[in-house]
Amino acid sequence: PVTPTEESSRLYPLPPTPKENKVLPEDLKTPDNHVERDPRLIRLTGVHPFNVEAPLSDLFDEGFITTKDLHYVRNHGAVPRVEDTEVLDWEFTVEGMVEHPIKMTLRDLIQDFEQVTYPITLVCAGNRRKEQNVVRKTKGFSWGAAGLSTALWTGVTLPDLLTRAVPKRGAKYVCFEGADKLPNGYYGTSVKLNWAMDPDRGMMVAHKMNGEPLPPDHGKPVRIVIPGQIGGRSVKWLKRIIVTSAPSDNWYHIYDNRVLPTMIDPEQSANLPDTWKDERYAIYDLNTNSAICYPAHDERVPLTGSAETYKLKGYAYAGGGKRVTRLEVTLDQGRTWMLAPISYPEDLYRQARDGETLFGGRLDVSWRETCFCWCFWELELPIAKLHEARDIMIRAMDDSMMVQPRDMYWSVLGMMNNPWYRVVIHKEGHSLRFEHPTQPALIPGGWMERVKKEGGNITNGFWGEKTAGEDATPVQEEPAK
Amino acid sequence: PVTPTEESSRLYPLPPTPKENKVLPEDLKTPDNHVERDPRLIRLTGVHPFNVEAPLSDLFDEGFITTKDLHYVRNHGAVPRVEDTEVLDWEFTVEGMVEHPIKMTLRDLIQDFEQVTYPITLVCAGNRRKEQNVVRKTKGFSWGAAGLSTALWTGVTLPDLLTRAVPKRGAKYVCFEGADKLPNGYYGTSVKLNWAMDPDRGMMVAHKMNGEPLPPDHGKPVRIVIPGQIGGRSVKWLKRIIVTSAPSDNWYHIYDNRVLPTMIDPEQSANLPDTWKDERYAIYDLNTNSAICYPAHDERVPLTGSAETYKLKGYAYAGGGKRVTRLEVTLDQGRTWMLAPISYPEDLYRQARDGETLFGGRLDVSWRETCFCWCFWELELPIAKLHEARDIMIRAMDDSMMVQPRDMYWSVLGMMNNPWYRVVIHKEGHSLRFEHPTQPALIPGGWMERVKKEGGNITNGFWGEKTAGEDATPVQEEPAK
Numbered sequence: 038p039v040t041p042t043e044e045s046s047r048l049y050p051l052p053p054t055p056k057e058n059k060v061l062p063e064d065l066k067t068p069d070n071h072v073e074r075d076p077r078l079i080r081l082t083g084v085h086p087f088n089v090e091a092p093l094s095d096l097f098d099e100g101f102i103t104t105k106d107l108h109y110v111r112n113h114g115a116v117p118r119v120e121d122t123e124v125l126d127w128e129f130t131v132e133g134m135v136e137h138p139i140k141m142t143l144r145d146l147i148q149d150f151e152q153v154t155y156p157i158t159l160v161c162a163g164n165r166r167k168e169q170n171v172v173r174k175t176k177g178f179s180w181g182a183a184g185l186s187t188a189l190w191t192g193v194t195l196p197d198l199l200t201r202a203v204p205k206r207g208a209k210y211v212c213f214e215g216a217d218k219l220p221n222g223y224y225g226t227s228v229k230l231n232w233a234m235d236p237d238r239g240m241m242v243a244h245k246m247n248g249e250p251l252p253p254d255h256g257k258p259v260r261i262v263i264p265g266q267i268g269g270r271s272v273k274w275l276k277r278i279i280v281t282s283a284p285s286d287n288w289y290h291i292y293d294n295r296v297l298p299t300m301i302d303p304e305q306s307a308n309l310p311d312t313w314k315d316e317r318y319a320i321y322d323l324n325t326n327s328a329i330c331y332p333a334h335d336e337r338v339p340l341t342g343s344a345e346t347y348k349l350k351g352y353a354y355a356g357g358g359k360r361v362t363r364l365e366v367t368l369d370q371g372r373t374w375m376l377a378p379i380s381y382p383e384d385l386y387r388q389a390r391d392g393e394t395l396f397g398g399r400l401d402v403s404w405r406e407t408c409f410c411w412c413f414w415e416l417e418l419p420i421a422k423l424h425e426a427r428d429i430m431i432r433a434m435d436d437s438m439m440v441q442p443r444d445m446y447w448s449v450l451g452m453m454n455n456p457w458y459r460v461v462i463h464k465e466g467h468s469l470r471f472e473h474p475t476q477p478a479l480i481p482g483g484w485m486e487r488v489k490k491e492g493g494n495i496t497n498g499f500w501g502e503k504t505a506g507e508d509a510t511p512v513q514e515e516p517a518k
Numbered sequence: 519p520v521t522p523t524e525e526s527s528r529l530y531p532l533p534p535t536p537k538e539n540k541v542l543p544e545d546l547k548t549p550d551n552h553v554e555r556d557p558r559l560i561r562l563t564g565v566h567p568f569n570v571e572a573p574l575s576d577l578f579d580e581g582f583i584t585t586k587d588l589h590y591v592r593n594h595g596a597v598p599r600v601e602d603t604e605v606l607d608w609e610f611t612v613e614g615m616v617e618h619p620i621k622m623t624l625r626d627l628i629q630d631f632e633q634v635t636y637p638i639t640l641v642c643a644g645n646r647r648k649e650q651n652v653v654r655k656t657k658g659f660s661w662g663a664a665g666l667s668t669a670l671w672t673g674v675t676l677p678d679l680l681t682r683a684v685p686k687r688g689a690k691y692v693c694f695e696g697a698d699k700l701p702n703g704y705y706g707t708s709v710k711l712n713w714a715m716d717p718d719r720g721m722m723v724a725h726k727m728n729g730e731p732l733p734p735d736h737g738k739p740v741r742i743v744i745p746g747q748i749g750g751r752s753v754k755w756l757k758r759i760i761v762t763s764a765p766s767d768n769w770y771h772i773y774d775n776r777v778l779p780t781m782i783d784p785e786q787s788a789n790l791p792d793t794w795k796d797e798r799y800a801i802y803d804l805n806t807n808s809a810i811c812y813p814a815h816d817e818r819v820p821l822t823g824s825a826e827t828y829k830l831k832g833y834a835y836a837g838g839g840k841r842v843t844r845l846e847v848t849l850d851q852g853r854t855w856m857l858a859p860i861s862y863p864e865d866l867y868r869q870a871r872d873g874e875t876l877f878g879g880r881l882d883v884s885w886r887e888t889c890f891c892w893c894f895w896e897l898e899l900p901i902a903k904l905h906e907a908r909d910i911m912i913r914a915m916d917d918s919m920m921v922q923p924r925d926m927y928w929s930v931l932g933m934m935n936n937p938w939y940r941v942v943i944h945k946e947g948h949s950l951r952f953e954h955p956t957q958p959a960l961i962p963g964g965w966m967e968r969v970k971k972e973g974g975n976i977t978n979g980f981w982g983e984k985t986a987g988e989d990a991t992p993v994q995e996e997p998a999k
Contacts, residue, residue, distance in 0.1 A: 237716070318843065323918070324919040325920060363779055372977070372978075374780055406713070434777075434927070436798070437805055438804075439806060446919075496853070498980070499979075
């Protein structure tokens with residue numbers, strides 16, 4: 038419980054106040070008819086299963102911490118139903134190649150282990166996939182750029198839990214399995230044991246989100262949360278932790294969350310079991326990515342108003358504990374770049390007092406050199422400069438000096454899409470109108486669909502504009518005079 | 519000492535036999551007149567100081583392990599002179615924020631600590647800088663693509679050594695200082711203490727290279743070796759290890775080995791002390807990179823010979839323990855890509871028997887999930903396909919799903935250059951001639967200088983070919999008929 042005295046000394050952000058949600062009418066006829074949800078969330082796979090992202094502006098406006106209301110959700114099937122009265126008796130195991138197998142309840146997890154709290158940004162591997170789907174249909178549904186969210190998670194670190202179980206010699210992986218029964222079995226995946234045992238990586242068994250018991254869509258009553266890796270590894274509704282000598286053989290571990298080589302098309306992929314099983318193509322750490330949130334899609338900025346400047350804003354993130362070290366903006370398609378100041382609200386938690394607790398967990402951040410959360414950038418520019426430009430593009434660089442590429446890496450599942458984020462500027466009468474690359478789900482709009490319809494090649498590294506390499510395409514000529 | 523029985527069971531590569539070198543005539547008039555060197559090495563900064571890389575083909579032909587003869591060298595000044603008889607008495611310290619400061623000799627390091635051996639690829643932050651210098655002169659000299667080498671290093675791990683000294687509360691960095699006195703003081707730099715204490719990162723105090731005492735150019739008698747980070751952090755001729763609460767304030771730590779934002783030009787950079795001191799721009803982990811070694815520059819392949827195929831070959835690497843998970847080749851400027859098989863000779867060391875030793879050190883590789891070395895790729899193609907193509911380009915992707923970019927990131931010091939490596943194909947009579955981007959040092963040749971001289975814009979993402987964004991440049995027209 039946060040006392041007023043404690044609160045006044047906190048420099049770091051606390052979660053915004055969540056809403057009271059209800060079961061929505063559209064969920065009444067589905068197995069999720071017990072789950073309360075926020076109607077603002079955009080459904081990406083029809084009514085059911087529930088896969089959603091918030092409108093990008095709403096997500097951004099909530100700030101560093103996202104409420105449960107707007108936190109993205111990736112469900113493969115029905116949400117397991119757990120009554121509040123059953124929560125503390127929920128059982129899960131630590132088994133497999135361990136000296137001391139554990140069968141425990143959530144009550145045991147809370148009573149017998151040190152509790153920690155820290156902020157973690159979860160990102161779906163499919164964030165920005167709609168852009169890939171416009172280039173060429175992938176096997177995945179169409180995430181916009183809001184497939185990420187940040188919450189304060191409370192629970193027990195995996196190193197703590199696994200140390201109690203004592204992994205055996207030869208153990209190399211840790212598998213996680215949830216209670217969500219799906220056409221191909223329970224959802225499950227694995228990570229390397231070496232990572233799971235590394236306190237720097239901060240993997241956690243969590244039972245609170247923003248200080249409240251987990252909502253059903255986020256794993257009620259207990260889940261894995263893995264900072265810096267794609268959301269698909271953070272198994273919800275946790276039932277089993279299995280220490281093994283080989284990666285998970287769960288169907289979802291093998292046939293989801295992979296970036297197959299770009300030349301493999303959907304037809305070929307059906308006949309390449311060895312390629313699917315090649316762990317080199319499995320995604321763990323997030324790649325470096327960024328998006329423009331303001332100007333929003335279809336936002337209009339008057340040229341004749343009193344404001345002479347406009348403040349561009351957005352987010353960026355890196356994976357595997359890495360940090361975004363610079364965010365650059367171009368108004369001339371990459372010829373020149375401007376540096377945008379970055380803020381890392383996560384750093385405010387590093388200044389917490391020694392042993393300080395939040396939501397019943399020690400705020401386990403101050404000693405970390407690693408980075409688990411998104412950051413924000415902004416850049417104030419004269420509107421006259423935006424008026425002169427055709428588009429705004431951004432790219433982030435991380436502390437391993439890898440920079441987001443100009444070119445999209447298309448792959449059959451459509452994942453980890455991270456080319457320069459481009460917003461087109463239209464001059465319309467006395468205002469500027471801004472156009473994002475896409476809109477999520479089946480929502481029409483965005484320059485990618487438009488340019489493609491106009492016959493432009495959106496894979497050419499020039500966003501559909503003509504290049505010398507495309508001489509074969511007839512160039513429109515001015516009629517001779 | 520390697521006994522025949524041991525040798526026969528080894529699956530992993532041992533170093534090629536080194537040559538007996540002599541002091542070269544050009545070194546006689548320099549302070550390095552005591553240092554024996556291989557005349558094949560290409561001098562990048564005149565005669566002195568000694569900064570060299572091997573001819574790319576020679577480096578590649580040596581295989582996974584590079585001999586001392588061809589290992590690249592980056593010296594800032596004169597090589598400290600240490601007689602063989604003085605080696606074991608060489609003193610160095612572990613000092614600063616530690617409970618138990620240590621002053622020790624190399625003899626102590628060998629006698630009092632466990633010795634380990636493993637292969638490490640060192641890479642200069644300036645590898646491939648010549649390409650950047652052609653675009654726009656940086657403050658650095660012109661490395662080609664052979665600014666990297668791999669050796670088996672033997673010594674004591676930093677976690678071992680630092681644990682003995684016991685870092686104090688509040689300590690966050692480890693500084694290293696060498697015996698090479700330079701215009702701005704002794705060479706020195708720092709890394710994070712958290713990394714230095716992490717066995718996965720494998721930082722080491724080394725006294726043997728490929729089973730022999732360190733050669734003078736490589737730090738005789740003792741040096742730091744840091745896997746996965748730029749060579750500039752691996753301080754040679756080690757005198758001091760200093761645990762601190764802040765990064766090194768050594769001149770070379772601040773004004774070298776940084777990637778400043780791209781918009782900062784050499785003139786501006788002289789007046790930006792805070793930008794130089796911003797640790798976000800300091801380079802630690804290597805970024806992901808690759809090069810084509812065969813076909814070599816100016817190699818000719820007959821179209822009329824008996825061979826119907828040609829095998830492309832090269833290297834790739836990633837930093838920070840990451841692994842290259844795919845290498846792709848394009849013959850149509852990125853429209854389509856082919857997958858090239860990769861081999862990781864480093865993995866052979868992982869299969870060593872438990873406790874196996876090499877060169878007096880335990881082969882400390884089998885348990886590691888991290889990757890410390892370069893890998894090799896090759897792709898056999900019909901010569902007819904090469905005949906049809908204008909160029910060959912490659913890109914590597916690492917296990918964080920970051921891919922080498924099409925575009926160069928130019929910065930004032932010219933470092934971490936890693937765009938797609940491009941070899942141009944010229945059709946000359948009955949053969950193909952291949953042209954690399956550049957040649958190291960002041961050696962002329964390469965398509966970048968040629969295209970630039972012809973007036974092409976080599977920064978446009980199309981290697982100097984005309985793009986739609988360059989309408990201002992008059993396009994050559996067919997004369998009207």
